[in-house]
Amino acid sequence: MKRSALSLSAAVGALMLTVGATSAMAQPTAAPAASTHRASHVCAVPAAGYAGCNDMVVVDATGKPQVTAAPSGYGPADIQSAYGLTGLSSGGRTVAIVDAYDDPTAEADLATYRTQFGLPACTSANGCFRKVNQTGGSSLPRTDAGWATEISLDLDMVSASCPDCKILLVEASTPSFANLGTAVNYAATQGVSAISNSYGGSDSAGTSAYDHPGIAITASTGDNGYGIESPASFDSVIAVGGTSLTRASGTSRGWAEKAWSGAGSGCSTLNAKPAWQTAATQCSGKANADVSAVADPNTGVAVYDSTSYQGRKGWQVYGGTSASAPIIGSVYALSGNTAGYPASYTWAHTSGLNDVTTGTNGTCTPAVWCTSGTGWDGPTGLGTPNGTSAF
Numbered sequence: 001m002k003r004s005a006l007s008l009s010a011a012v013g014a015l016m017l018t019v020g021a022t023s024a025m026a027q028p029t030a031a032p033a034a035s036t037h038r039a040s041h042v043c044a045v046p047a048a049g050y051a052g053c054n055d056m057v058v059v060d061a062t063g064k065p066q067v068t069a070a071p072s073g074y075g076p077a078d079i080q081s082a083y084g085l086t087g088l089s090s091g092g093r094t095v096a097i098v099d100a101y102d103d104p105t106a107e108a109d110l111a112t113y114r115t116q117f118g119l120p121a122c123t124s125a126n127g128c129f130r131k132v133n134q135t136g137g138s139s140l141p142r143t144d145a146g147w148a149t150e151i152s153l154d155l156d157m158v159s160a161s162c163p164d165c166k167i168l169l170v171e172a173s174t175p176s177f178a179n180l181g182t183a184v185n186y187a188a189t190q191g192v193s194a195i196s197n198s199y200g201g202s203d204s205a206g207t208s209a210y211d212h213p214g215i216a217i218t219a220s221t222g223d224n225g226y227g228i229e230s231p232a233s234f235d236s237v238i239a240v241g242g243t244s245l246t247r248a249s250g251t252s253r254g255w256a257e258k259a260w261s262g263a264g265s266g267c268s269t270l271n272a273k274p275a276w277q278t279a280a281t282q283c284s285g286k287a288n289a290d291v292s293a294v295a296d297p298n299t300g301v302a303v304y305d306s307t308s309y310q311g312r313k314g315w316q317v318y319g320g321t322s323a324s325a326p327i328i329g330s331v332y333a334l335s336g337n338t339a340g341y342p343a344s345y346t347w348a349h350t351s352g353l354n355d356v357t358t359g360t361n362g363t364c365t366p367a368v369w370c371t372s373g374t375g376w377d378g379p380t381g382l383g384t385p386n387g388t389s390a391f
Contacts, residue, residue, distance in 0.1 A: 222264025242295025259359030265378030
């Protein structure tokens with residue numbers, strides 16, 4: 001996996017126009033212009049047994065994160081409009097976010113994001129937000145500025161998709177799969193509806209840490225194009241791919257999507273095919289992805305982070321399948337339908353999805369593992385949310 005600054009010339013879309021501080025929820029951002037931007041992987045290539053975060057940040061000419069005085073990129077009103085979530089409520093269900101290391105400004109940054117977009121407060125004081133270490137304690141791991149941006153992205157995407165969801169942030173001591181798995185196991189004991197994992201490493205055999213029936217466990221498929229990553233490849237996990245999302249004023253939906261060129265996909269040789277996946281995958285093992293949401297940094301989302309990654313802090317634009325995993329986890333929380341392995345319900349109710357039929361993330365055989373078409377395909381899975389009926 002190559003994690004360095006790159007030009008996403010194959011993608012379409014652009015940064016959104018600035019969102020007004022007090023009217024963002026009432027006035028979605030303007031249609032994007034047709035251009036491309038440079039974006040950079042935040043995390044380095046992980047060593048064996050470790051994961052790297054799957055977020056990407058739009059950078060300026062110096063290669064550092066591009067910061068703006070007010071948010072650019074898609075905000076909550078856009079995410080909710082694109083995926084049929086406007087006006088929906090979870091009834092206060094909880095989405096857990098599992099990441100590595102500590103983000104010391106997580107709660108403050110979350111407050112800035114939610115205030116900017118007119119969302120209700122989500123704080124430790126009102127019981128909406130809680131941050132713990134991988135075993136539920138208050139002694140937090142060391143700070144890592146790169147993973148802190150991942151945490152900010154994850155918290156903001158839960159807020160954007162499900163404003164009334166409670167959020168549990170579980171911070172693993174390191175990004176080893178052993179520690180991340182311990183964090184997932186802890187989150188699963190806390191009455192959560194979904195656990196989002198916005199990270200990945202090379203394909204590996206699944207573990208019981210990611211196997212918790214009754215909870216929607218989502219994981220991003222990666223940001224390096226065609227190729228398989230775990231934990232998305234585990235047969236108990238909902239693998240979340242990525243799209244390029246743009247406005248389409250002439251359509252009834254008002255949005256259009258195609259497979260993002262960076263979305264991971266493929267066929268695991270180490271994990272069994274889950275009962276919910278059909279012959280459409282042409283894979284004898286677990287195929288990535290199951291479903292998808294916006295991930296292209298060129299049609300990216302607004303994020304606020306003040307931990308100062310590469311000396312930059314403030315409003316930035318992010319993408320990567322790190323954005324799509326918490327969005328999908330939040331949709332499952334909105335549905336409240338997470339009995340058994342929730343992906344099985346989604347595979348049986350595809351009429352409630354937006355089928356993504358164009359775009360590719362590479363060259364492969366069979367082509368369905370890397371090229372979008374009608375029905376299931378590797379980069380986008382079965383499609384993207386159209387409300388919660390498929391969840």
